[in-house]
Amino acid sequence: MATARVEDGDRAERPDAGNRRQAVPFDPDHFARTSQSTDHLERFQTIYRTNFWAGPTSRSGAGAGADQTMSLRAELPKLFRRWAIGSLLDLPCGDGSWMAAVDLEGVDYLGADLVPELVDLNRARRDGRRYQQLDLVTSALPSVDLIFCRDCLVHFSAADICAAVDNVRRAGIRYLLTTTFPSEPSHVDIVTGDWRPLNLERAPFDFPPPVDRIVEGCTEAGGLFPDKSLGLWRVADLPKPVAASAERTPPSTLRGT
Ligand SMILES: C[S@@+](CC[C@H](N)C(=O)[O-])C[C@H]1O[C@@H](n2cnc3c(N)ncnc32)[C@H](O)[C@@H]1O
Secondary structure, three states: OOEEEOOOOOOOEEEOHHHHHHHOOOOOOHHHHHOOOOOHHHHHHHHHHHOOOOOOOOOOOHHHOOOOOHHHHHHHHHHHHHOOOOEEEEOOOOOOOOHHHOOOOOOEEEEEEOOHHHHHHHHHOOOOOEEEEOOOOOOOOOOOOEEEEOOOHHHOOHHHHHHHHHHHHHOOOOEEEEEEOOOOOOOOOOOEOEOOOOOOOOOOOOOOOOOEEEEOOOOHHHHOOOOOEEEEEEHHHOOOOOOOOOOOOOOOOOOOO
């Protein structure tokens, strides 16, 4: 683990800004080291059931807390209005805790996640919104105006990111609003389930500059992620997946919804 000594004489150490992967409160290489199975549903179910991301208020992790989503709650409705978004697929929606507080007047909302327990949790809220189990990589997706994909591709291998983007393109979705870290210089690849900060404008993804952006105001890890953003891209502007020939993971078995 790359560390930089904090110069206050107390010998405390903090993750080096050059290796922000190590700054999260969980092992970002856990599944590469331990997992025998390649079943993604099993991995994300384990994450949910064990609160693996150590979220103090949400099993979707610290990033889903009220403090980390404050600016999003204010900025998302404005972005939806700016781009005339009438239908929205929130995939993945996680536990839906913070999105429940976002004003979605005039927007037809569908929340979806791979993990069935999360779908049940959202439905139990009876908030008048629709929820369904979907796999971003393999399910047939509805042809909405915008897919909102926050804090998800950061957990995917490069091959699965490319397969997910391809799936979004196949569905005829117009806009992709997704997490990116524009200060991250390059990537390591990971196994799906693990984590790294992702700059979608860098190889092998090479997205063009986003047409719109929300800077989240992330204060996690003592402020190591000030660039954490949601980039908005026209799906038609995205390059064809470069890792299309890379090994794809097998589809998860979804229950009937
Ligand atoms: C860090 S949480 C983010 C949730 C939500 N977007 C938020 O901002 O609070 C990541 C979520 O991705 C879901 N997920 C992982 N792989 C998925 C896939 N292939 N399809 C749909 N959801 C997936 C996990 O179950 C988990 O709920």
